[in-house]
Amino acid sequence: MITNELFFQKEATKEVVKDAYDALYKEMVTDEVGYYTLPQSDMLLKIEGFIEDYDLEVKGIKNIVVIGIGGSSLGTKAIDTLLSHTPNRNNLNLIFMENVDPIEIDKNLKNLLFEESFFIMISKSGSTIETTSHVKYLIDRYDAPVDSSRFREHFTFVTDRNSPLDDFGREYEVPCFHIPANVGGRFSVLSAVGLLPLTLLGYDTRALLAGANALKESFFDRQEDDLIQKAYYYTTHSKDFPINVLFSYSSAFSAFNDWYVQLWGESLGKIDKTQNHVGMTPVGIVGSIDQHSFLQLLIEGPRDKTVTMIKVKDFQTPLTIPDVHLPKLEKTDFINNHTFNELINAQCDATMQSIKDQGISVDMIEIEKLDAYNVGYMIMYYELLTSLCGYFLGINTYDQPGVELGKVILKEKFAN
Amino acid sequence: MITNELFFQKEATKEVVKDAYDALYKEMVTDEVGYYTLPQSDMLLKIEGFIEDYDLEVKGIKNIVVIGIGGSSLGTKAIDTLLSHTPNRNNLNLIFMENVDPIEIDKNLKNLLFEESFFIMISKSGSTIETTSHVKYLIDRYDAPVDSSRFREHFTFVTDRNSPLDDFGREYEVPCFHIPANVGGRFSVLSAVGLLPLTLLGYDTRALLAGANALKESFFDRQEDDLIQKAYYYTTHSKDFPINVLFSYSSAFSAFNDWYVQLWGESLGKIDKTQNHVGMTPVGIVGSIDQHSFLQLLIEGPRDKTVTMIKVKDFQTPLTIPDVHLPKLEKTDFINNHTFNELINAQCDATMQSIKDQGISVDMIEIEKLDAYNVGYMIMYYELLTSLCGYFLGINTYDQPGVELGKVILKEKFAN
Structure with a gap:
């Protein structure tokens, strides 16, 4: 099970939502x-x-x-x-x-x-x-x-x-x-x-595909219109919030963040039909580690970011912080007898709260546990979200013409 | 040996440069x-x-x-x-x-x-x-x-x-x-x-310190005013270019990029004296890998970034691409008999050229080889650059008040 709660205004009208849905539906059924x-x-x-x-x-x-x-x-x-x-x-x-x-x-x-x-x-x-x-x-x-x-x-x-x-x-x-x-x-x-x-x-790659399929089916059954709302919000506010931060609360997401950066950056960073440079810059960070790195910038820096939190509800690794008292460090004893699972998730909640209190647009994805099914679901979630953003930006989400020039220059360097 | 070439206008006047220098000098001699x-x-x-x-x-x-x-x-x-x-x-x-x-x-x-x-x-x-x-x-x-x-x-x-x-x-x-x-x-x-x-x-941590000291001495001997020019350019243009990309051409820099992200983000993301949210967002990427991830966004996306390329001249690992012909893939044979060292550096140059051609502000740091001395130098380079940016932004570069709220909320969550 995965849930996603948006803590910002859903601004797309019914018609806008329907048109976006239709655009993706058409991409699918035409095999484009x-x-x-x-x-x-x-x-x-x-x-x-x-x-x-x-x-x-x-x-x-x-x-x-x-x-x-x-x-x-x-x-x-x-x-x-x-x-x-x-x-x-x-x-x-x-x-x-x-x-x-x-x-x-x-x-x-x-x-x-x-x-x-x-x-x-x-x-x-x-x-x-x-x-x-x-x-x-x-x-x-x-x-x-x-x-x-x-x-x-x-x-x-x-x-x-x-x-x-x-x-x-x-x-x-x-x-x-x-x-x-x-x-x-x-x-x-x-x-x-x-x-x-x-x-x-x-x-279990069957479960991986099943998870991806479940979200896809649900989306095309019109059960996931929040994805459309999120993409609409991101793209219509992309001048104000040109940076989309993915704040994943588990080290297991470090490489997923990198996958997201490619998907988002390369799909959406484009020249649109009116020759404007459009797109948003993806940033992937890991909690709680990057509370000690990037959080200060989020809280006090320029208001140019949206933030998506990812929380894993059950890490299925029950480790407890024991009732050990470190001399002179008794202030930290409030966490004794709690699990690391509780701690990291409380950190995720506390950080989200502190970001939200700043008026920053934030949403929370909660994943029941890390298994192939849920990972497949997350893959499809970000692919659909990317397609929707590309639709709203009015670009070709699926090409990458900007990287060709470098390849040509490279080849010239080795000519003869 | 490390060199740094700026491919953008040096806009700081002599007086501005002198004042920035004096500010850092004062921080140092007062032991602040x-x-x-x-x-x-x-x-x-x-x-x-x-x-x-x-x-x-x-x-x-x-x-x-x-x-x-x-x-x-x-x-x-x-x-x-x-x-x-x-x-x-x-x-x-x-x-x-x-x-x-x-x-x-x-x-x-x-x-x-x-x-x-x-x-x-x-x-x-x-x-x-x-x-x-x-x-x-x-x-x-x-x-x-x-x-x-x-x-x-x-x-x-x-x-x-x-x-x-x-x-x-x-x-x-x-x-x-x-x-x-x-x-x-x-x-x-x-x-x-x-x-x-x-x-x-x-x-060889003595060499590490010696490298750091060499740049520091050189800076305080007024031999490194380009550092001041770079910081001045970044900060005076931070509204137009709120994102600073570090594009390091070696996988060995992956963790250095993370170190840079903390140093830059946490030092510069601040509320300034006039209650403005200031700072720039650091992004660290690795070449050639991220030519296949982030480059498209750089080339065609919004013009909101500066880019620093890092090139290692001598990897001291002489591996050659042999004169092997892959059937049907003869187009790639232009690289045969060249070293991987040549290839990755040519990619770095070609990518920089393609970014520069877009009118994006770029600079190139060239490192002779990866050893403790040069790494110490790079550490001091980014620390000095960060201090200079903080000075120009008119902030306290060295605190992180924004992360405290989350800690308070966390503690409350566990209070009985």
Whole structure:
């Protein structure tokens, strides 16, 4: 169960709400945008079949290496970080090859045995420079040329159907999983991009999809109009509140925050039809840690932010602060005999109260517990919210034309 | 060697520059603000003596556990993350107990043996609720009451002289290291707060202090007026550019970015003398990863940001992208036979160019290599820049009154 309470005015009229709903409905039924239907795809069947055939245990696989960047890694990392404490998670190491920072590459591979590793190369086109450079390096370092059985048996591709990478895979008999062409990278975590590694790690990816589907169904049943109200409020006030803070009260959300930053920033930071620069800047912080970092700025700094609090009601990890008295520090004894679960949630409530008292627009998302179902729900929550904001901003939510120039300049630097 | 080039107008007049310089000089010589003189303190002598006497190896210590939050942990984490690949770093595990998230506490302690652990409790007052709760829990879990030799031999305190925690330590013979009273938490990494754990981990903390001192001396020799120009530009344009992005091109900077966010946000987000809410919002991102996340928003989104690029010239990790051809992906072969070092730096340059082409105010910090000296320099760079911004905003840079209300509300929640 997840609830969301908005502590600001719902300003969208019935007509505005209906139009926004219709816009998303149209994106879905025309297949213009594919993420809505990912929870119903049969990709999991294919993945489960593959995993059964491949049999990691017999092959002695100990490491899942995801080679991908941005939308190809952030979602998987977010979900694994949210759920890594749950019993479903097996003991495989999950390693990401994202950055081309040589220090990071060296650290990642220092003790990695090729024979114990299963590599998933993820790229919609296949031409991402970071990803191809990593794969070239791996081929050379581990002596696994593309036409060898070593390569074929240890690599898998996740890519668009008929992309250059898909063609490569077909020709060299490398297993390929396809991302629907109408699903953009940052909306792709519920496709093979996330489902393949997450299923390999033991997670209940059926429950993940079920959670996402539940919110989607509920939204398209008109049970979630508050999502529309929230998006309307954020976008119509985006000049006054250009920064949207996600204040998640659990360290398990650290990578989810990063996923949110990409989803929000890259989807909404656009030039609109009238050539205006629009969008809002996402900031992800973690409570209670960032009470000691960012909270001062929220409370006393410029009034340019909205804040969403995320609270986990039941951490399912019952640890109590014992009735221990520290000499001279008796002032802190009010917390003795309470659980850490109570403490962090009381901190979340107290912080929200102190923010709300400043007249800052805030809302609270309460999650019953961290499990695959609720995480799927949260993924869909932010995807729908992003689509709605994009609709209200009058932009294309799903492209990223602004990053192309840098790629061209990069290539020129290496010409000749 | 570190250089910083500003690609925007230097607008501060000679008089403005002189006045800002004088303000910081006065803070330093009157001892109103203590971080300026940390590089000259004799704390390292005390720490080195302690480490020699304590002899971790003989005691079988394998884990350094830092119990602290905000300014008590972020600086150490930043420096360890920047330098963990260097040969000085020994094999001790560094564990942070920061958040009161029970999942995180459970994960941290799951395989931790008390006998192999050295705990450093860091708090200026000693009354930080997260930190005391952690210590109480450790005492109970590991059966180490405050008056036991187990506690005395495995715990150390870092705190203000004559704070309640210092009194506790004196009475129970727990070793104490002192933070100067005029050094705030977020400016304290070059005090015992950072020096104790970092020296334990094998780092050349003398070089760290030398680097910080070099910039400080140079600044007070009037060789670094560009720092003043930058602060003046940021603060006088803070209404137009309320967001300052730090775009660091190396994953090693991820925790440094977090340290910067606290330093910047908590120091500058204030109510000024005329009751205005002032300050700028810090955002830390990592290249090349966040080219695939945040760059689109930078390029096409609202023009409300300044950007500082950080480039590491020599990663001292020579890895080459081999001359391997991936079938169908020949377009990426322009990078073959170049190093990852070249690639990530070319990406940094290309991204900066594409941002600059948009008319966005940008500057570039180039670091010769990641070593303790240069990291010390970077710490002092951001501390001085923060002080200068605080001066120009006309605020108290060193307090954090806005976080008190939440603490009061929290306590009320647990009052009977």
